[in-house]
Amino acid sequence: MKEGAQLTQAETGKRYDVFHADCPAREMVDHVTSRWGVWVLISLRNNDLRFYELRDSIQGISEKMLTQTLRALVQDGLIWREVEPTTPPKVTYGLSEFGQEVSEPLTDLFDRITQRLPPRSAG
Amino acid sequence: MKEGAQLTQAETGKRYDVFHADCPAREMVDHVTSRWGVWVLISLRNNDLRFYELRDSIQGISEKMLTQTLRALVQDGLIWREVEPTTPPKVTYGLSEFGQEVSEPLTDLFDRITQRLPPRSAG
DNA sequence: CAGGATCCTATCCGATACTG
DNA sequence: CAGTATCGGATAGGATCCTG
Numbered sequence: 001m002k003e004g005a006q007l008t009q010a011e012t013g014k015r016y017d018v019f020h021a022d023c024p025a026r027e028m029v030d031h032v033t034s035r036w037g038v039w040v041l042i043s044l045r046n047n048d049l050r051f052y053e054l055r056d057s058i059q060g061i062s063e064k065m066l067t068q069t070l071r072a073l074v075q076d077g078l079i080w081r082e083v084e085p086t087t088p089p090k091v092t093y094g095l096s097e098f099g100q101e102v103s104e105p106l107t108d109l110f111d112r113i114t115q116r117l118p119p120r121s122a123g
Numbered sequence: 124m125k126e127g128a129q130l131t132q133a134e135t136g137k138r139y140d141v142f143h144a145d146c147p148a149r150e151m152v153d154h155v156t157s158r159w160g161v162w163v164l165i166s167l168r169n170n171d172l173r174f175y176e177l178r179d180s181i182q183g184i185s186e187k188m189l190t191q192t193l194r195a196l197v198q199d200g201l202i203w204r205e206v207e208p209t210t211p212p213k214v215t216y217g218l219s220e221f222g223q224e225v226s227e228p229l230t231d232l233f234d235r236i237t238q239r240l241p242p243r244s245a246g
Numbered sequence: 247c248a249g250g251a252t253c254c255t256a257t258c259c260g261a262t263a264c265t266g
Numbered sequence: 267c268a269g270t271a272t273c274g275g276a277t278a279g280g281a282t283c284c285t286g
Binding site: 050051052063064067083086087088089090091 | 267268269270
């Protein structure tokens with residue numbers, strides 16, 4: 001058997017033998033933690049959103065990057081995409097079950113950082 | 124007061140009003156979820172590591188990027204750096220308390236993805 | 247061993263224009 | 267509204283050489 005399979009943290013307690021380059025999880029994690037992927041996934045945690053809602057929600061994202069990010073995440077099976085062929089068209093995105101699984105630790109990460117960060121309102 | 128302060132997920136249940144561009148957490152999250160930052164943080168979860176151990180641990184990373192990533196994470200207060208001025212020098216890195224806080228959800232994310240991913244050994 | 251400095255390339259990504 | 271296609275600047279990041 002070709003090695004290169006990835007081990008979970010639980011299995012690797014011993015030393016530092018993780019992160020082979022050909023690990024399939026590498027690519028997936030890279031998508032999830034991509035510059036905009038993080039925010040798309042977190043945005044969709046509360047509710048499904050339409051394209052323009054996502055755009056407005058995530059300040060600074062361009063339509064191009066939103067499109068690209070959404071496409072990648074849909075391909076990865078993390079979010080679904082529903083098209084209502086009305087005029088004008090209406091496209092809605094939401095988390096798949098897997099997407100919810102994944103967005104949980106992401107939200108957790110986000111919350112831990114914001115909580116730790118500046119007591120900005122203290123000033 | 125200038126708005127733009129970030130709200131935690133818990134507070135925003137209502138709609139999609141998160142992710143202002145000037146949110147301080149944005150930058151921090153971007154560092155943490157950077158291409159290599161993720162793997163450095165996860166690598167250090169089990170034990171402190173020396174420079175070359177990190178390099179060997181994270182397949183595909185160049186020394187340049189490892190250096191850059193480490194420097195950024197040290198500046199953010201996520202990891203510490205200890206230099207023993209021997210010959211040759213010996214530099215060790217490890218997670219700060221904050222770094223441990225942050226690497227937890229990251230490891231969680233990683234584990235969820237690897238568990239979900241291909242039953243590669245099924246073939 | 248643990249980097250710094252330099253060069254150079256790939257890609258990211260925003261701006262713009264166009265489509266159904 | 268929700269994209270696609272194209273162009274060009276900015277940046278990420280690899281390769282190589284050099285230092286304490």
